[in-house]
Amino acid sequence: MSVRIRQATVADTSKWLALVRATLGEDHPSRHVYEQRWIASQLDPSAGHETWVADDDDRLLATLSVLNPPAATATPVANLGRNLFLADAHTNGAADELLGHVLERCSEKDQMTVARLPASDNAQQALFERHGCVCVGFQPLKHLLKGREEVLFYVKPSLSRLRSRVHISESLPQISELAAASLANLKIPGTVGVRDGATGYPLVTEVTFHDGSGVEYAGARKRAAASHPPAEISGGFNWGFGFMRVDTREALRETAYRASRATGFSRVDARHEPLTAIFARRGAEAVGGLEYYFDEVDRCLRVVDGFGTDDLTMGALLNRATQMAQEKFSAAYVEVDILTTAPRLLKSAEQLGFVPVAYLPAFFARETEHTDVVKMVKLNLVCTVEQASLTTHARAIVRIIENCLQDHKMGVALINLLRGLSFFNGLGDGELRKVARLFTQKLARPGERVFAKGDSGDEAFVVMRGSVRIHLDEKAPPVATVGQGGLFGEQAFLDSVPRAATAISDQPSILLVIKRTAFHELTQREPNLGMLVMRNFALELSRKLRKSTEAIGSGT
Numbered sequence: 021m022s023v024r025i026r027q028a029t030v031a032d033t034s035k036w037l038a039l040v041r042a043t044l045g046e047d048h049p050s051r052h053v054y055e056q057r058w059i060a061s062q063l064d065p066s067a068g069h070e071t072w073v074a075d076d077d078d079r080l081l082a083t084l085s086v087l088n089p090p091a092a093t094a095t096p097v098a099n100l101g102r103n104l105f106l107a108d109a110h111t112n113g114a115a116d117e118l119l120g121h122v123l124e125r126c127s128e129k130d131q132m133t134v135a136r137l138p139a140s141d142n143a144q145q146a147l148f149e150r151h152g153c154v155c156v157g158f159q160p161l162k163h164l165l166k167g168r169e170e171v172l173f174y175v176k177p178s179l180s181r182l183r184s185r186v187h188i189s190e191s192l193p194q195i196s197e198l199a200a201a202s203l204a205n206l207k208i209p210g211t212v213g214v215r216d217g218a219t220g221y222p223l224v225t226e227v228t229f230h231d232g233s234g235v236e237y238a239g240a241r242k243r244a245a246a247s248h249p250p251a252e253i254s255g256g257f258n259w260g261f262g263f264m265r266v267d268t269r270e271a272l273r274e275t276a277y278r279a280s281r282a283t284g285f286s287r288v289d290a291r292h293e294p295l296t297a298i299f300a301r302r303g304a305e306a307v308g309g310l311e312y313y314f315d316e317v318d319r320c321l322r323v324v325d326g327f328g329t330d331d332l333t334m335g336a337l338l339n340r341a342t343q344m345a346q347e348k349f350s351a352a353y354v355e356v357d358i359l360t361t362a363p364r365l366l367k368s369a370e371q372l373g374f375v376p377v378a379y380l381p382a383f384f385a386r387e388t389e390h391t392d393v394v395k396m397v398k399l400n401l402v403c404t405v406e407q408a409s410l411t412t413h414a415r416a417i418v419r420i421i422e423n424c425l426q427d428h429k430m431g432v433a434l435i436n437l438l439r440g441l442s443f444f445n446g447l448g449d450g451e452l453r454k455v456a457r458l459f460t461q462k463l464a465r466p467g468e469r470v471f472a473k474g475d476s477g478d479e480a481f482v483v484m485r486g487s488v489r490i491h492l493d494e495k496a497p498p499v500a501t502v503g504q505g506g507l508f509g510e511q512a513f514l515d516s517v518p519r520a521a522t523a524i525s526d527q528p529s530i531l532l533v534i535k536r537t538a539f540h541e542l543t544q545r546e547p548n549l550g551m552l553v554m555r556n557f558a559l560e561l562s563r564k565l566r567k568s569t570e571a572i573g574s575g576t
Contacts, residue, residue: 022076022077023074023075023076023081023112023113023114023117024074024075024076024077025072025073025074025075025117025118025121026072026073026075027065027070027071027072027073028063028071028072028073028083029063029064029065030060030063030064032063032073032075032080033056033059033060033063034056035073035075035079035080036059036063036071036073036080036083037054037056037059038079038080039079039080039081039082039083039104039106040053040054040059040104041054042106043104043105043106044104044165044264045166047166048165048262048263048264049164049165049262049317050261050262050264050266050317052264052266053264053266058266062085068088069085069086069087069088070085070086070088070125071083071084071085071086071102072084072085072086072118072121072122073118074109074114074115074117074118076114081105081106081108081109081112081114081115082104082105082106082109082114082115082118083102083103083104083118084100084102084103084104084118084119084122085100085101085102085103086098086099086100086122086125086126087099087100087101087102087260087265096129096130096131096132096178096181096385097131097132097133097134097383098126098129098131098132098133098134099134099135100122100133100134100135101135101136101260101263101264101265102264102265103135103136103137103144105143105144105147107143110143110147115143115147116147116150116151119147119148119151120151123151123152123153123176126176127176127178130178130180130181131178132175132176132177132178132181132380132382132383133153133175133176133177134173134174134175134380134383135148135153135173135174135175136162136163136171136172136173136263137171137172137173137174138169138170138171138172139158139169139170139171139172139406139409139410139414139418140169140170140406140409141409142409142410142411145172145174145409145410145411145413145414146411148174149174149411149413151176152176153174153175153176154174154175154176154202154205154206154413155172155173155174155205155411155413155414155417156173156174156175156198156202156205156206156378156379156380156381156417157172157173157198157202157377157378157379157380157395157417157421158170158171158172158173158377158378158414158417158418158421158422159171159173159355159377159378159395159397159421160399160403160405160425161352161353161399161401161403162318163262163263163317163318164262164263164317164318164319164352165263168352168401168403169263170405170406172410172414172417172418173377173378173380173395175206175380175381177206177381177382178382181382181385181390182208182381182382182390184382184388184389184390185208185381185382185389185390185391185392186360186361186389186390186391186392188360188361188392192363192366192367192370194370194375194376194424195360195366195376195379195394197420197423198376198378198379198394198417198420198421198424199360199379199392199394201379201416201417201420202379202381202417203379203381205413205417206381208381219364219367219547219548220335220364220365220366220367220368220369220370220371220548221328221331221332221333221334221335221336221364221365221367221368222332222335222336223335223336223339223368223371223372223446223447223448224336224339224446225332225333225335225336226302227300227301227302227307227308227332227333227336228300228301228302229298229299229300229301229337229340230298230299230301231296231297231298231299232296232297232298232299232309233295233296233297234294234295234296234297234311236297236299237295237296237297237299237309237311237325240297240299240306240309241309241325241327243306244306244309244327244329247329249308249327249328249329250361250362251359251361251362251384251386252326252328252334252358252359252361252362252365253323253324253325253326253356253357253358253359253362253365254357254358254359254383254384254391254393255322255323255324255325255356255357259294259313259322259324260315261315261316261317261318262315262317262318263317263318266317294313295311295312295313295324296311296312296313296314297309297310297311297312298310298312298337298340298341298344300328300333300336300337300340306329307328307329307330307332307333308326308327308328308329308330308333308334308336308337309326309327309337310323310325310326310337310338310340310341311323311324311325311326312324312341314349314351318352319349319350319351319352320345320351320352320353320354320355321341321344321345321349321351321353321354321355322354322355322356323338323341323354323355323356326338334364334365334368335364335365335368335371338356338365338368338369338372339368339372339448341354342354342372342373342398345398345400346400351400352399352400352401353397353398353399353400353401354374354397354398354400355377355395355396355397355398356369356374356395356396357380357383357393357394357395357396358393358394358396359384359391359392359393359394360391360392360393360394361391366394366396368448369396369398369450370450371447371448371450371451371548371549372398372448372449372450373398373448373449373450373452373453374396374397374398374450375396375397375398375399375421375424375425376394376395376396376421376424377395377396377397377421378394378395379392379393379394379395380392380393380394380395398449399425403425405418405422405425434456434459434484434532435449435452435453435456437482437484437505437532438452438455438456438482439452440505441482441505441507442556442559442560443507443510443553443556443557443560444553444556445552445556446552446556447549447552447553451546451549454542454546454549455534455539455542455549455553458534458535458538458539458542459482459532459533459534460532460533460534461484461530461531461532461533462481462530462531462532462533463528463529463530463531464486464488464525464528464529464530464531465525465528466525466526466527466528467524467525468524468525469522469523469524469525470488470509470523470524470525470531471509471519471522471523472494472519472522473491473492473493473494473518473519473520473521473522474518474519475512475518475519476512476516476518476519477509477512477513477516477518477519478512478513478516478535478536478537479509479512479513479533479534479535479536480507480508480509480510480513480533480534480536481507481508481509481523481531481532481533481534482505482506482507482531482532482534483502483503483504483505483506483508483529483530483531483532484504484530484531484532485504485528485529485530486504486525486526486527486528486529486530486531487501487502487503487504487525487526487527487529488501488502488506488508488523488524488525488526488529488531489501489502489523489524489525489526490502490508490521490522490523491521491522491523491524492520492521492522494522494524498524499521501526502523508523509523510557510560510561511561513534513536513539514536514557516536539553
């Protein structure tokens with residue numbers, strides 16, 4: 021059988037549709053992929069994408085596209101997608117011929133190549149590995165097909181780009197292991213040390229947030245250029261919806277077309293713009309902004325750019341985006357690609373509960389230098405990692421990222437409980453998970469003494485279920501009752517003084533216990549976290565003292 025490797029044309033529309041149905045079935049969530057008008061627009065070489073096929077005259081055995089971003093970018097990335105292969109293509113050599121041809125073209129253009137492969141498709145993993153591609157990432161819940169699909173990131177770098185790569189000698193603990201493994205797999209020399217104790221941007225600051233359009237964002241970013249905001253986010257090559265990366269502009273045109281058929285109007289208004297923005301303002305001045313779009317197929321919010329003209333705003337903007345992702349869009353996850361030269365934003369992302377899922381060396385171009393990029397993801401769903409179909413090479417990367425996800429699996433109820441405590445105001449989900457790891461559970465029977473007045477103590481307690489009475493004198497009525505979500509024992513926890521009261525369980529109770537030594541060790545590693553918690557403790561103690569003083573003054 022003779023197989024031809026060639027660039028697809030509009031004439032291949034019917035064959036390409038047959039390949040989609042053979043590989044994806046009939047129920048892909050993005051219905052555009054079954055519409056011949058959309059397919060023809062994508063196969064047209066003038067559309068901006070290159071689609072290559074393996075053809076045996078009667079049918080297409082495989083297809084692979086180089087997906088170009090809607091806007092010009094200096095980042096030299098070939099984003100491979102729409103990778104569909106019949107089983108025959110892997111056995112008769114068609115898949116190898118197709119991938120080899122596309123990678124050779126990318127090499128001739130001196131491009132960094134990245135592809136997203138289904139973690140359930142061992143044949144594709146082996147195919148890309150045979151052609152020198154390296155696994156550098158793994159993202160659970162990435163694409164919505166019949167269910168949530170895990171994805172592996174494979175790259176093949178440009179050697180000339182690597183020669184101008186900015187060398188990273190150290191990284192945050194959460195990122196360093198993935199960085200070291202990815203660089204080693206790519207045979208990039210050098211080691212990555214661990215830099216602990218980095219300080220992120222504040223997650224809360226005195227700004228007001230406003231929504232805006234992509235056009236407004238472009239204007240604000242241009243005006244902010246005079247302040248020389250640092251480049252921190254790379255997202256220019258990562259546009260589109262779902263696994264098939266339905267082109268944003270075409271989806272926009274399709275939305276407008278359907279709206280015009282229904283309403284009789286053909287004008288596209290700002291509500292249909294694919295990119296929108298959040299602005300942070302102090303007074304009338306925009307001090308920062310994030311540009312993003314919501315992928316309605318994968319149900320995710322993708323941040324594609326950002327800027328801050330001060331040293332305070334970027335963390336608050338990212339915090340706002342994560343809140344909006346849940347409250348406005350019910351997003352399954354939020355993702356953002358952050359430069360390794362932006363440690364403060366990386367730390368802020370970690371504080372908010374983002375985890376690194378891919379390490380992309382030299383994927384951001386800036387003048388004559390190329391900077392590494394870390395793909396960070398905040399999951400809003402609980403995930404379970406499957407490893408049955410992974411190659412040995414991919415499995416090693418997956419294990420690293422699975423370790424990063426361990427904290428995410430911690431009970432949602434516990435995180436929500438801590439989030440509701442005033443003592444942890446200002447902490448992101450990532451920081452709350454670090455605090456939550458310090459707690460142990462204690463069961464208390466009705467009438468059981470948790471601690472007595474005069475006891476030495478280095479523990480504080482949170483009531484997870486039940487209630488606890490606080491007595492200044494055990495024979496006297498309680499001065500307070502602490503219910504679910506309440507904290508007690510914090511004074512001795514803070515300054516090691518003897519207990520000033522007795523605590524007795526009022527009913528069967530579950531208590532969460534945190535020790536001073538464990539908390540102090542955490543604050544030494546995370547000074548910003550420690551500062552916020554200690555500030556909150558001080559404010560709460562001040563509130564309690566003021567309340568007691570007012571009660572004494574009123575004679576009650």
